Amino acid sequence: MTENVSDKPENSNVVWHPTAVSPAERRAMHGHNPCVIWYTGLSGSGKSSIANAVDRLLFDRGCHTYLLDGDNVRHGLNRDLGFDDAARVENIRRISEVSKLMQNAGLIVGTAFISPFIADRALARELIGGHFIEVFIDTPLAECEKRDPKGLYQKARAGEIKHFTGISSPYETPISPEVHIRTTQLSIADAAAQVLSYLEQRQIIASLDLD
Amino acid sequence: MTENVSDKPENSNVVWHPTAVSPAERRAMHGHNPCVIWYTGLSGSGKSSIANAVDRLLFDRGCHTYLLDGDNVRHGLNRDLGFDDAARVENIRRISEVSKLMQNAGLIVGTAFISPFIADRALARELIGGHFIEVFIDTPLAECEKRDPKGLYQKARAGEIKHFTGISSPYETPISPEVHIRTTQLSIADAAAQVLSYLEQRQIIASLDLD
Numbered sequence: 001m002t003e004n005v006s007d008k009p010e011n012s013n014v015v016w017h018p019t020a021v022s023p024a025e026r027r028a029m030h031g032h033n034p035c036v037i038w039y040t041g042l043s044g045s046g047k048s049s050i051a052n053a054v055d056r057l058l059f060d061r062g063c064h065t066y067l068l069d070g071d072n073v074r075h076g077l078n079r080d081l082g083f084d085d086a087a088r089v090e091n092i093r094r095i096s097e098v099s100k101l102m103q104n105a106g107l108i109v110g111t112a113f114i115s116p117f118i119a120d121r122a123l124a125r126e127l128i129g130g131h132f133i134e135v136f137i138d139t140p141l142a143e144c145e146k147r148d149p150k151g152l153y154q155k156a157r158a159g160e161i162k163h164f165t166g167i168s169s170p171y172e173t174p175i176s177p178e179v180h181i182r183t184t185q186l187s188i189a190d191a192a193a194q195v196l197s198y199l200e201q202r203q204i205i206a207s208l209d210l211d
Numbered sequence: 212m213t214e215n216v217s218d219k220p221e222n223s224n225v226v227w228h229p230t231a232v233s234p235a236e237r238r239a240m241h242g243h244n245p246c247v248i249w250y251t252g253l254s255g256s257g258k259s260s261i262a263n264a265v266d267r268l269l270f271d272r273g274c275h276t277y278l279l280d281g282d283n284v285r286h287g288l289n290r291d292l293g294f295d296d297a298a299r300v301e302n303i304r305r306i307s308e309v310s311k312l313m314q315n316a317g318l319i320v321g322t323a324f325i326s327p328f329i330a331d332r333a334l335a336r337e338l339i340g341g342h343f344i345e346v347f348i349d350t351p352l353a354e355c356e357k358r359d360p361k362g363l364y365q366k367a368r369a370g371e372i373k374h375f376t377g378i379s380s381p382y383e384t385p386i387s388p389e390v391h392i393r394t395t396q397l398s399i400a401d402a403a404a405q406v407l408s409y410l411e412q413r414q415i416i417a418s419l420d421l422d
Contacts, residue, residue, distance in 0.1 A: 066316035
């Protein structure tokens with residue numbers, strides 16, 4: 001029998017569900033709530049290391065996660081953007097929109113970008129909605145500059161990089177982040193545990209059974 | 212004891228994994244391969260209905276999926292884009308990059324956009340890599356125009372919408388799509404089953420046990 005495309009169940013020979021998969025159904029399948037964990041801090045503060053450690057701990061608990069960072073965003077989706085003010089805002093806007101889509105897909109999304117300006121982080125919070133968790137990776141500038149894992153501070157001091165956060169461009173400290181990690185008192189593993197503890201408190205993930 | 216952030220295991224009091232979660236690990240957790248199912252066809256051809264039906268069938272089999280379409284992309288990530296040639300290419304580029312990220316997160320991603328030009332779909336295929344599955348929703352223009360679910364063809368004929376695919380702008384038919392769905396011979400459910408059958412053949416998802 002020749003049929004036109006139709007959503008009438010009688011035209012179907014398989015079980016037919018007319019509705020799209022809902023966020024509630026994805027949540028039930030995953031066994032955890034989706035959220036966006038927005039890491040912010042200076043270059044070299046440990047954002048990426050801590051975000052990866054959190055991602056690993058969550059994955060090992062069976063959570064569905066993804067981490068957006070400079071490596072997978074700046075060279076892909078945002079490769080057309082420079083570093084002036086307009087590009088900076090557009091960079092954060094797109095990362096926010098992608099995070100929102102991934103949250104909608106049921107994932108626990110991490111974003112590890114310096115995101116130095118309060119207004120930009122407020123925009124991210126507003127655009128994303130849902131569970132938005134700002135995690136301030138609080139490492140003193142002197143310590144970041146001492147580490148300088150990519151040699152960027154040295155180049156910034158030499159004037160080879162302009163508008164470098166902490167040197168020639170401000171870092172606006174978060175006023176009331178959901179999680180405040182003072183890295184001088186913590187290992188990466190302890191820092192990651194602090195984030196997981198917050199996710200448990202907020203019942204985004206289940207608490208581990210201590211038995 | 213006060214410690215600086217470090218990735219040395221001896222600084223940690225929890226089990227420590229230094230590496231990021233890999234695509235292979237996500238695949239093992241999900242029990243299927245990730246891929247991007249790129250639906251293309253005229254406005255009103257049934258792309259969105261069929262894509263949603265596939266998404267539902269996959270979800271009900273325990274697959275991890277997400278569907279990108281005009282509703283969640285044009286009003287969010289791509290809200291700054293118009294409809295001229297440059298914007299059209301940028302629209303496809305961003306959808307491709309987001310699909311790539313989601314594929315990297317282990318998801319079976321569907322994209323339901325007219326995407327009328329061969330060059331744009333070739334760009335998507337190239338950017339995304341991995342398993343790229345072009346699904347041509349082949350519904351004759353006369354049929355699409357007869358349905359006209361959003362009244363767009365009527366507006367296009369009246370000259371109220373310019374560059375409307377099929378009326379005042381070409382639709383370039385896919386030359387060798389992975390899946391070719393002739394909707395005049397199929398119900399939505401049958402069309403969705405055809406896509407699932409292809410995913411099974413390619414071993415992206417497991418075949419259903421017939422017992």
